[in-house]
Amino acid sequence: MLPDRIPSGKDEQVMTSNTRVRFAPSPTGALHIGGAHTALFNWLWARHIGGSFILRIEDTDLARSTEEHERTILQGLSWLGLDWDEGPDVGGSHGPYRQSERREIYLRHAHDLVRSGQAYCEGEAVIFSVPKGRTVAFDDLVYGHIEMESDTLKDVVLIKSDGFPTYNYAVVVDDHLMEITCVVRGEDHISNTPKQLLLYQALGWETPLFAHLPMILGKDKKKLSKRHGATSVYEYRDMGYHPDALFNYFALLGWNPGDDREIFTREEAVRMFDLTRVTKKASVFDMDKLNFVNQAHIAMMPPLERARHTFPFWEEAGLDPGSRSEEWLAGVLDLLEGRGRTFRELAEYTDYFLSFEAVKKRWGGEDIDGERRGTLKGFFTAMLSFPSWSPEELEVMAKAWCDGKGLKMKDVAMPLRWALTGRKVSPGIFHVAAFLGRDEVKKRLSHYGLI
């Protein structure tokens, strides 16, 4: 009754086309990390094997479900780059895809169970009587063989007093009717699986395959919650993470391609993904690693795209990137050469290109005494009248000038850095100067009385 073969290797080609997996969120909040991770693995498997990815909304909790949350979840999935073949918004041949719209169906099958003596009514509720003395077993694609005695289970409420189905019941009815072939969900559902299996048997339905995914925990190894920081994918977007990077990082939580590759594109992940390579141990969400992955993705994206992603963060910082061309903005970011782990940092690290005001707020021209000021004036004046304005030639010129005066490069580079950026760190300062242009550099140096 339980298909005990798992699709792998050459068999994949045969079984593929009708593979159907689903992500079934409850619209009681934003799309959080755990949900996104589960959705991602379902999507990855569907796309890898050429099957269908179905989205189903489990809105049977009247008190907490809202349309607003449903919209947010759908948008969150889209932001992550996950698309679905059937769902509440796009429809499909196995709808409706909202449980609140399938009440007749749940009621019908519940009554069948009552009629056949496998369930009983208690007030308005319908309850499944768990058969005694049965060993319920299944072969999880990730966790292997799992079995449990039915005697350890309590009867299962099927229909609540409000007429809505419970999770454990609705999930069985829907997965069957929607012809889901493999249920991929969080490991917290392993304990629920036996009672669902009993329901499949009572209804006379074939069971799908199951693949449970390891949980994602916080740094303290406890279930991820607000205490651990951002938990919804939108918070990551707002902090300046690229969806491809979050995608890449999520894919690495509980799975790896089998070689040493850690940075990959969506397409590469689809090609390499395999449910049978999913690990069993719960993993800790590590911001350091996410930052690294995000930095890697920012580094490999096309300059113009990088600029487009940074745009809103410049605006948020009160700057006016719209006054510049996209090419110019992309050029600014090119100067960063790998600096910055998030788009937010990219914007922050380049604010002085868009506004001298930001520089003035950070540095008032202090720490330069009279004697040094005189020396610097000499250099900056020479620099501003130097025929070439290419960063390389400016650097050569500066080096020669310093050598002639017995000075170190940093003796002139650091004051220039402060005057141009208002910071003690920046990309190569002659590259900054070159990009800013001779006039702007002159304006800033003159403001600080350095020419």
Added chain:
RNA sequence: GGUCCCAUCGUCUAGUGGCCUAGGACACAGCCCUUUCAAGGCUGCGGCACGGGUUCGAAUCCCGUUGGGACCGCCA
């Protein structure tokens, strides 16, 4: 409490009995590069939870202990 699951560096992991004096990545430390900070390169730190078996041989198989997690809701 009952049931189920898990257990390799701080973190993510490779590893399916000999290729492992355990490999990679992040983080951390140091060095190189250098006008600063990154990036890049190199080096280092650091792990098979513990105890029994099985075996010529165990991170890998079995049992137990310990630790962690999940479920046991008319939440999902």
